[in-house]
Amino acid sequence: MKKVPLAHLAHGRSGDKGDICNCAIFARKPDYYKIIYEQVTAKRVKEHFGDFCKGEVQRFDLPKLHGFNFLLNQALDGGGTASLRIDPLGKTYAAALLRLEVMVPESFSD
Amino acid sequence: MKNVRIGGALGFWGDRRDAILDILNGGPLDYVMMDYLSEVTLSILQKQRLKNPQMGYAHDFVSTIKPALKLIVEKRVKLITNAGGLNPAACAQALMAMAKAEGFGQLKIGVVQGDDLFSLIEKKGADKFDFFHMETGASQNLIPGKILSANAYLGAFPIARALSMGADIVITGRVNDAALALGPLIYEFGWNENDLDLLASGTIAGHLLECGGQATGGNFNGGWQSVPDLAHLGFPIAEVSEDGSFVMTIHPGFGGLVTPAVLKEQLLYEVGDPSKYLVADVTCDLTDLEMEDLGLNRVLIKxxxxxxxxxxYKVSVCYEGGYKVSGGLIYTWPNCVAKARAGGELFLGRLKKLGLKFKDHRFSILGYDGVHGLMSRKVEDPDEVYMRLSFLVDDLPTAEKIARELTTHVLCGIPSACSLDGGRATPQKQILHWPSLIPKSMIESKISVIDSATWEGVTLEASTMTTATVGAAITEPTITEPATNEPVLGKPAPTRRAVI
Structure with a gap:
């Protein structure tokens, strides 16, 4: 087994609703869905975002679309115009999520 | 089988203004929608309306449409937009004035109103409402600033009604963004409020159209290198069938890419629970949704x-906050991260000496960890970074003094620094957003049509129609509040959550 960034297995987009950021990610190949399903848990995503996400993380699974929607609560420093962050709308948070490392077989090549 | 072609020509107020011309010129279309409103746009418009009662809409809408109006009329494409903002009637009047001046003799403009709750608040008094916070449950009494605007997100049935009254162009205030597409579909196919699968399908078609280029290869994380010619990006088109299934595509000859991967990114954009995506007219469930790649930038969705x-209805309340002021400096190698940090500390020391108080602050070192914080893969000693200093303060004079202080650091601060684009920071008034809900029974939609044949530039006389008579989503269900003559508005079952 070896570690690769989630970006090798998935792509996605993120956006805001108030102080909630949604990060939707999709497996680049159907086979990758299971790896993501098992390893990219709400708990790991919460840890990954650390002090950026003050509330809970929820994961919604979409097996037919090979996708996952993560809701990061209280993740935008108040959100929108309230936030002093560089990216108060969480537009780049999907990219941040795709930094997360996942274990894949040695034979894996994207 | 009949199908209806709807284009999405604007993803937000600030999007490409030539897209409307491209999508009208590029091929056949029945309808085109333009989405101007974000959550805080309405409060910006409110400030403009307070200064001038004829304002309060997306003021450049008329000049954006001017070069496209001939195409709209000749090709008989109907335009649906929320550019009306807080003042759809004034927007329609301005559009009609332009159309008449340009010599268009036959034009009917529909106007959808009723979303604006601000006058209701002023009339009844703020204490008659409880716009509790949708996410935190906090009471409206905790809104820490003056309320600037409050708007309900209306559904699609009033738009359909305007079309049935003969409108060529429909101008709304706050509606669900996707309603700009669902309205025409309700009108064309005769869908009613019980056709839930169809309403959901039309909503998702609208959801895929509402952000313009994000559905055709713009901002595509799944392989941006493979998207051809973003300079000539084709804006999205939904070809919707009577059974609710639809094909997403672009006109031939334009840049962009329409594949399942591109559309999936947009499908869940700003969505919460994908099995319960709520808009005014229906709850959409995306968990069974299927996409089939038909090739040549065509994807079937069913x-x-x-x-x-x-x-x-979801309600967006906007209120006044303090002032934000942000600025900074570029620091260069060597040890630029250490220099940036020293610059930040120095700045705090200066504010202390000058007695300038702030409510909150944040320092972000761009090029190091400024955007993603602890998640960043930090470079040991980068060549250059931008240190952004951002402050939140209560009053404008303090914000201006902080902005003034930011400029002094080129000469009196840490070395090897320069400013970015030479500008001085401008304090920005903060307008904050408070999402809430209101029982549908409290809202009455008004649909009216102005006809170029009879229009004399006078004030719009609206023919009033409630959503109930339009067949809107007023199934008037179980509101949990006891019925009183003066109900406390916006206090529903606390667990409901609308994501729009």
């Missing part, structure tokens, strides 16, 4: 499921 409409 199996969107619909559930009962929520019993409330």
């Amino acid at each position: 199996s969107v499921r619909g559930g009962p409409a929520p019993i409330q």
Whole structure:
């Protein structure tokens, strides 16, 4: 087994609703869905975002679309115009999520 | 089988203004929608309306449409937009004035109103409402600033009604963004409020159209290198069938890419629970949704499921905050991160000496960890970074003094620094957003049509129609509040959550 960034297995987009950021990610190949399903848990995503996400993380699974929607609560420093962050709308948070490392077989090549 | 072609020509107020011309010129179309409103746009418009009662709409809408109006009229494409903002009637009047001046003799403009709750608040008094916070449950009494605007997110049935009254162009205030597409579909196919799967399908078509280029290869994380010619990006088109299934595509000859991967990114954009995506008219369930790549930038979408409409409208309340002021400096090698940090500390020391108080602050070192913080893969000693200093303060004079202080650091601060684009920071008034809900029974939509044949530039006389008579989502279900003559508005079952 070896570690690769989630970006090798998935792509996605993120956006805001108030102080909630949604990060939707999709497996680049159907086979990758299971790896993501098992390893990219709400708990790991919460840890990954650390002090950026003050509330809970929820994961919604979409097996037919090979996708996952993560809701990061209280993740935008108040959100929108309230936030002093560089990216108060969480537009780049999907990219941040795709930094997360996942274990894949040695034979894996994207 | 009949199908209806709807284009999405604007993703936000600030999007490409030539897209409307491209999408009209590029091929056949029945309708085109333009989405101007974000959550805080309405409060910006409110400030403009307070200064001038004829303002309060997306003021450049008329000049954006001017070069496109000939195409709209000749090709008989109907335009649906929320550019009306807080003042759809004034927007329609301005558009009609332009159309008449340009010599268009036959034009009917529909106007959808009723979303604006601000006058209701002023009339009844703020204490008659409880716009509790949708996410935190906090009472409206905790809104820490003056309320600037409050708007309900209306559904699609008033738009359909305007079309049935003969409108060529429909101008709304705050509606669900996707309603700009669902309205025409309700009108064309005769869908009613019980056709939940169809309403959900039309909503998702609208959801895929509402952000313009994000559905055709713009901002595509799944392989941006493979998207051809973003300079000539084709804006999205939904070809919707009577059974609710639809094909997403672009006109031939334009840049962009329409594949399942591109559309999936947009499908869940700003969505919460994908099995319960709520808009005014229906609850959409995306969990069975299927996408089939037909090739040549065509993707078939089907199996969107619909559930009962929520019993409330979402409400967007905007209120006054303090002032934000942000600025900074570029620091260069060597040790630029250490220099940036020293610059930040120095700045705090200066504010202390000058007695300038702030409510909150944040320092972000761009090029190091400024955007993603602890998640960043930090470079040991980068060549250059931008240190952004951002402050939140109560009053404008303090904000201006902080902005003034930012400029002094080129000469009196840490070395090897320069400013970015030479500008001085401008304090920005903060307008904050408070999402809430309101029972549908409290809202009355007004649909009216102005006809160029009879229009004399006078004040719009609206023919009033409630959503109930339009067949809107007023199934008037179980509102949990006891019925009183003066109900406390916006206090529904606390667990309902609308994501729009």
